[in-house]
Ligand SMILES: Nc1ncnc2c1ncn2[C@@H]1O[C@H](COP(=O)(O)OP(=O)(O)OP(=O)(O)O)[C@@H](O)[C@H]1O
């Protein structure tokens with residue numbers, strides 16, 4: 001892709017003609033995903049952008065292996081995805097830090113379990129916590145830090161497992177504007193450093209463009225992939241790029257598409273279009 | 274528009290601070306004063322005790338007690354209601370309780386009083402200990418393994434409503450000695466309370482935590498020890514408090530029927546001998562012991578689950 005940096009050569013995820021229907025009976029059947037095809041190139045930060053309720057979390061669950069697609073297939077580095085595995089990690093919409101562990105234990109305990117020496121794991125956990133601005137908080141419990149700090153700790157906990165593919169489901173949702181901006185910067189710094197292949201879900205257009213190498217824009221239910229847009233802004237990114245003309249063009253294009261779809265979400269009668 | 278990445282770590286105070294020296298010293302002193310005040314208010318144990326003793330909460334509690342004793346006094350000493358003359362007045366109980374030469378043989382100065390107390394405490398602790406040691410693992414296992422649940426839980430549910438005292442005859446016939454049958458009867462209700470609450474505790478754990486554990490590569494045994502056990506802990510401790518309460522209930526029943534010592538026996542014996550003040554002494558002592566043991570469990574729980582508390586600085 002656009003970057004010359006040393007990128008990860010693994011984590012290439014292909015979502016091929018995936019469809020998902022929910023509902024136990026014929027009457028209840030609801031087509032959520034109609035036909036979704038896109039890929040997440042190895043070492044890229046691909047952003048999934050779509051209106052609320054269009055099935056973004058559904059897609060994340062399918063890729064994570066928590067649920068199976070009704071039709072179509074998903075592969076990770078060529079191997080079909082059928083069950084959850086440690087090669088993929090999800091940072092959930094809701095915080096899932098273990099409230100009974102300190103931040104350090106939360107981050108370090110995964111790798112310790114998978115056989116890394118405790119000292120080495122704790123060392124790396126410390127460094128990661130520092131990198132997300134949580135130095136000095138590592139002995140706190142999640143209930144003793146703010147929501148934004150919890151989100152950052154969770155990103156650290158995911159990164160330390162060195163997954164092939166990181167799935168981030170609106171990790172910064174619910175944070176105020178200022179913390180959200182901070183989170184994005186911390187996160188981008190980490191991404192630039194680790195280059196872990198990532199699928200990042202959001203419904204915020206500025207966040208999407210600021211972070212993305214590639215934008216996958218979804219329609220409203222029954223959901224299809226509307227467009228895939230490459231974002232040729234250089235890395236490392238900074239907020240000044242938000243005023244560049246490239247940014248403006250991409251935003252215009254994406255907004256046009258999203259606006260129509262968001263309208264459908266409020267007026268299901270037009271959904272047939 | 275920001276030109277540099279914001280670093281909150283750097284916001285605290287940078288070296289390029291050109292303010293004059295005195296506001297800075299003021300800020301330092303202010304911080305020190307705040308920390309001191311914080312320590313004085315909450316940090317020290319003595320502070321907390323004093324707060325408890327002089328706090329208005331305690332004043333109302335004392336008021337409640339005084340009112341209670343006055344009503345008791347009026348009912349027994351002043352009004353001499355027809356059937357209430359059996360109930361000893363607070364004055365009679367107090368004199369008996371604190372007498373060096375008690376008319377009915379029980380007071381804070383007689384060793385036999387403490388022997389009864391110790392026997393009862395030992396039985397409750399033994400019963401409670403067995404109930405918890407067996408009940409918590411069973412509850413966790415029930416919540417962890419579906420097959421085991423289907424196999425065992427219906428039986429637990431059928432046995433649970435049987436009042437502990439209904440077990441007394443068989444306990445006495447089957448188990449060796451008085452002691453083991455009293456302990457057995459005491460632990461039954463506690464055991465069921467512990468099992469049930471532990472099971473509910475496991476069920477209360479959000480699926481997100483299991484998913485996260487799975488993602489992070491936790492093995493099954495780690496899920497058990499690092500997710501299920503701590504996650505169920507709040508419910509377990511609710512269960513333990515209930516268990517401690519019902520232990521005292523069943524103990525007294527058991528001691529009345531099968532015991533030859535202990536506070537339940539003391540009460541029953543006093544009834545047989547018409548040593549009525551001793552009954553009240555036994556009841557008050559039971560109340561106090563029950564309260565203290567529950568408070569103890571709450572303390573241990575709060576200590577073990579510090580992670581639940583909000584705003585406690587590490
Ligand atoms: N387990 C389920 N059973 C039935 N329907 C479901 C299930 N999960 C999701 N859905 C349906 O799928 C649709 C998409 O849900 P999903 O959570 O994937 O949306 P989303 O794009 O992540 O929304 P949001 O932005 O609000 O998080 C919803 O309308 C919901 O009704």
Ligand SMILES: [Mg+2]
Pocket residue numbers: 056057058093169170
């Ligand atoms: Mg969602």
